[in-house]
Amino acid sequence: EVQLVESGGGLVQPGGSLRLSCAASRFTFSIYAMSWVRQAPGKGLEWVSYINDGGGYTRYADSVKGRFTISRDNAKNTLYLQMNSLKPEDTAVYFCAKNRDGVVYGSQWNDYDIWGPGTQVTVSS
Numbered sequence: 649e650v651q652l653v654e655s656g657g658g659l660v661q662p663g664g665s666l667r668l669s670c671a672a673s674r675f676t677f678s679i680y681a682m683s684w685v686r687q688a689p690g691k692g693l694e695w696v697s698y699i700n701d702g703g704g705y706t707r708y709a710d711s712v713k714g715r716f717t718i719s720r721d722n723a724k725n726t727l728y729l730q731m732n733s734l735k736p737e738d739t740a741v742y743f744c745a746k747n748r749d750g751v752v753y754g755s756q757w758n759d760y761d762i763w764g765p766g767t768q769v770t771v772s773s
Contacts, residue, residue: 657767670727670744678722681747686740741766
């Protein structure tokens, strides 16, 4: 079964850092664009960041630009999100997702065809 599994979430104080990982299996990870999206309690899906198949092209939501960095290791079939200077408004469940062809700024679940179960990030003092 095609699978994505996130890890690395947790509770962190404002200004702190976390690094999320997403392990991909049973599909050719290296040929697909990937994204991180998040969903805060009671809110809709929010696109966070995008990376192309080779890793050389990235995009970020304005809300995280300059604080988050997306990257990938195709040899390890793993996607990453380095999150620095975390704010309480970053609190959400974070999901990694495989983009449908042509999608970059996907803010709906049907912009993706595979996603993981998510990892909780809580930013609080």
